[in-house]
Amino acid sequence: MTVPKEYIPHEIEPKWQSAWDMSMYHFNWEDNTRPQYIIDTPPPYPTGNFHIGNSMNWCYIDFVARYKRMRGFNVMFPQGWDCHGLPTEVKVEETHGITKNQVPRMEFRKMCEELTGTNIEKMRKTMMNLGFSTDWSNEFITMDPAYYVKTQKSFVKMFDMDRVYQDEHPVNWCPRCETAIAFAEVEYDSRETQLNFLHFDKLEIATTRPELLAACVAVAINPDDERYNESIGTNVKVPLFEYEVPVIGDNEVDSSFGTGVVMICTFGDKQDVRWWIEHNLPLRKAIDKTGNMTSIAGKYEGMTIAECKKAITEDLKSEGYLYDQKPLEQNVGMCWRCKTAIEILSERQWFAKIDRDEILNTADEIEWLPEYMKIRLVNWTKTMEWDWCISRQRLFATPIPVWYCKDCGKVMVAKEEWLPLDPTQTGPKEACECGSTEFNPEEDVLDTWMDSSITALHVSGWLTDHELRLPAQLRPQGHDIIRTWSFYTILRSMALTGKRPWDSILINGMVLGEDGHKMSKSLGNIISPETVIEDYSADAFRQWAAVGGSTGSDIMFRWKDVVSASRFLHKMWSIYRFSLSHLEDYEPKQLSADELDLPIIDRWLLSKLNTLVRSITASMDAYQFDEAFKSIRGFAWETLADNYIELIKSRLYGDDESGRKAAQYTLHTTIDTLSRLLAPFTPFFAEEMYSRIGKGSIHTQSWAEVDESFIDKDIERAGELIKDITSAVRRYKSENGMALNAPLKEIEIYGKLGDVTDIEGATNSPVKVIAGEPDFEHVPVGVKPNMGIIGPKFRKQAGAIIKILT
The missing domain is CATH 1.10.287 (Helix Hairpins)
Known part of the structure; x- marks a missing residue:
């Protein structure tokens, strides 16, 4: 049996990548005999770069998928692509030197689709190189009509349920992207600003946003503030703009902040929105969708927000209204994509209703791994005050299937059987109730989370001829999208099916650079998975992912960990090569363990091996991949290589046929078991191991089973004693300048030890076992x-x- 001297991953990995029949990973929709295990895989954004964070997360998913298949589950490990969104639009504009408004709508969308398709191919290649056991027969691409028809149908269904509606309401707005964004897409950053103290008619106020004076609709005072409560119910004039606004009382006003008097503008922040609704105040729109001042700003019309702020501040000073300024640290909401400060504008948008109790109750039905991650969803849900704004003012996204009657203005929502469609290209198939056949299309599109929030439904067979297999068994994802992907998926699954989307959710951390910071281009600490594969191997990368940290924790990428992983593969190859060199004449299952009358050290190893299988199985069931793989490495390197193999070499090379067969049986059993345990983690290496000792692919074999009859703590103690005695003799020889194979006259062992064959072989010395206590002369x-x-x-x-x- 020829085994190359060196393990060369750059030859082995491409070989198996080409040889594998990927259909062995396909989910069988017709199979109801095996338990299902459906994974709601995260659909990455097709940037063309399957970055190290993606790669780490997919390693985890692949560990689970391969393990569950070996345990007899009917596994679906699909691959999706979350295509729509602003980054692609921006990239297309940069690549072609255009803006989206300079070309026809459908031509621009086609450019986006072509770029996305190219990027998907690049990312697929990296995934294949990393050895993921993806079920490509269940791939989905959200920009394809076959997928977004479900997004559109979900919109229609939720509209019919009164869970989706259209209304004019304050929304978070990005002036740069010129689109509404959801609260989950708002990031916060601490910035230093100025708190401006103004004479406001007979009162004094403090504000960080003087540019919103034209949008002021009231001034508010805490009724318990004796300094000002007599002013409640009166009117005051707005500085520079000279119109009157009422002075109202509200307990939410913080009397200790600034002057204790605040102006209510439409809109400076969420608190302004609350007061605006509660006190039924008028609406004044001072900022438009592009972030410029409107006509109500008077002479400041057309200025940007920053220009207006500067100009108004100067005018307030010159007119004597501004009497003090103080620096202030303030949390500013920003667009998660472009980092522009968001505004709150009142716009007509589409919304999905949020049922907080339903989401919280469903979250309690789901197993969170780790459990402490659930609080992120709970806290986020409890802070939600507005419904989810699901419409966006972009082009490359799922069209909202809606038209507006030109005559009566009635909203016409498409029927499900008309879908998929783009209302800008296709009209409704029936007239309006008023008889008109003239319509204006809805040009807004759906939030990309409307696509990805139905992935659990999609992979479970929703709206297909297959039986709905909801809930899926696992949702693996990062902790950074709990408030988006987790939140929206629970909302949509419950609204559309009344069922939880998954049984368990596995939360992963972020990848940090060796400097301890999150990987980013600006810090120059980014490592690509392709670089690791080229320099070492895919299996080495996968090992790094496995042992890097526990579930939910951030993981630091360190090259020394990859080097250590690579060394283990080469060590394991040496073990494998040595073992197979002594198994050429061995036929598996020639004799049973009982028939072979295994020596203590063989039974010691098999006891340790089966204990290992039991431990690793428990770790895999708990998604503790780091514990599982560290146990494999420790067993292979220390127990097997450093001790067992050294102890049995004399039997393998000797003339005692029964002793040799016992060692062969033990070695073959151990190598076979290790190949199964390694298969989820290092699929290329495990396949190469198994190819010489088994039939078919290791990835179609069963998981290693625990043979409880081998687990014996007394045998383990006896084996440890043999190991320790042998180590002590070797240490004695080394300390006395003797060769390790140099014979000793005799080794005397005091105690109970029936089998000394392996000690004699390993020490090349006769062993005498003596009952009783030794008579030492103390010197x-x-x-x-x-x-x-x-x-x-x-x-x-x-x-x-x-x-x-x-």
Whole structure:
């Protein structure tokens, strides 16, 4: 049996990548005999770069998928692509030197689709190189009509349920992207600003946003503030703009902040929106969709927000209204994509209703791994005050299937059987109730989370001829999208089916650079998975992902961990090569373990091996991949290579046929078991191992089973004793300058030890086992003075006494 001397991953990995029949990973929709295990895989955004964070997360998913298949589950590990969104639009504009408004709508969309398709191919290649056991027969691409028809149908269904509606309402707005964004897409950053103190008619106020004076609709005071409560119910004039607004009382006003008097503008922040609704105040729109001032801003019309702020501040100073300024640290909401400060504008948009109790109750039905991650969803849900704004003012996204009657203005929502469609290209198939056949299309599109929030439904067979297999068994994802993907998926699954989307959710951390910071281009600490594969191997990368940290924790990428992983593969190859060199004449299952009458050290290894299988199975069931793989490495390197193999070499090379067969049986069993345990983690290496000892692919074999009859703690203690005795003899030889194979006259062992064959073989010396206790002659070999006693007693003579003693 020829086994190459060196393990060369750059030859082995491409070989198996080409040889594997990927259909062995396909989910069988017709199979109801095996338990299902459906994974709601995250659909990455097709940037063309399957980055290290993606790669780490997919390693985790692949560990689970491969393990569950070996345990007999009917596994679906699909691959999706979350295509729509602003980044692609921006990239297309940059690539072609255009803006989206300079070309026809459908031509621009086609450019986006072509770029996305190219990027998907690049990312697929990286995924294949990393050895993922993806079920490509269940691939989905959200920009394809076959997928977004479900997004559109879900919109129509939720509209019919009164869970989706259209209304004019304050929304978070990005002036740069010129689109509404959801609260989950708002990031916060601390910035230093100025708190401006103004004479506001007979009152004094403090504000960080003087540019919103034209949008002021009221001034608010806490009724318990005795300084100002007499002003409640009166009117005051707005500085520079000279129109009157009411002074109202509200307990939400913080009397200790600024002057204790605040202006209510439409809109400076969420608190303004609350007051606007509660007190039924008028609406004044001072900022438009592009972030410029409107006509109500008077002479400031057309200025950007920043320009207006500067100009108004100067005018307030010159007119004597501004009497003080103080620096202030403030959390500013920003667009998660472009980092522009968001505004709150009142716009007509589409919304999905949020049922907080339904989401929280469903979250309690789901197993969170780790459990402490659930609080992120709970806290986010409890803070939600507005419904989810699901419409966006972009082009490359799922069209909203809606038209507006030109005559009566009625909203016409498409019927499900008309879908998929783009209302800008296709009209409704029936007239309006008023009889008109003239319509204006809805040009807004759906939030990309409307696509990805139905992935659990899609992979479970929703709206297909297949039986709905909801809930899926696992949702693996990062902790950074709990408030988006997790939140929206639960909302949509419950609204559309009344069922939870998954049984369990596995939360992964982020990848940090060796400097401890999150990987980013600006910090120059980005490592690509392709670089790791080229320099070492895919299996080495996968090992790094496995042992890098526990579930939910951030993981630091360190090259030394990859080097260690690569060394283990080469060590394991040496073990494998040595073992197979002694198994050429071995036929598996020639004789049973009982028939072979295994020596203690063989039974010791098999006890340790089966204990290992039991431990790793428990770790895999708990998604503790780091514990599982560290156990494999420790067993292979220390127990098997450093101890067992050294102890049995004399039997493998000797003339005792029964002893040799026992060692062969144990070695073959161990190598076969290790190949199964390694298969989820290092699929290329495990396949290469198994190809010489088994039939078919290791990835179609069953998981290693625990043979409880082998687990024996007494045998393990006896085996440890043999190992320790052998180590002590070797240490003695080394300390005395002897070769490790040099014979000794005799080794005497006092105690109960029936089998000394392997000790004799490993030490090349006869062993005599003697009952009873040894008669030692105690000879002092050194004196160590106790200064704590000598010093205080003899003081000045202490040095001389110590010299005599030593």
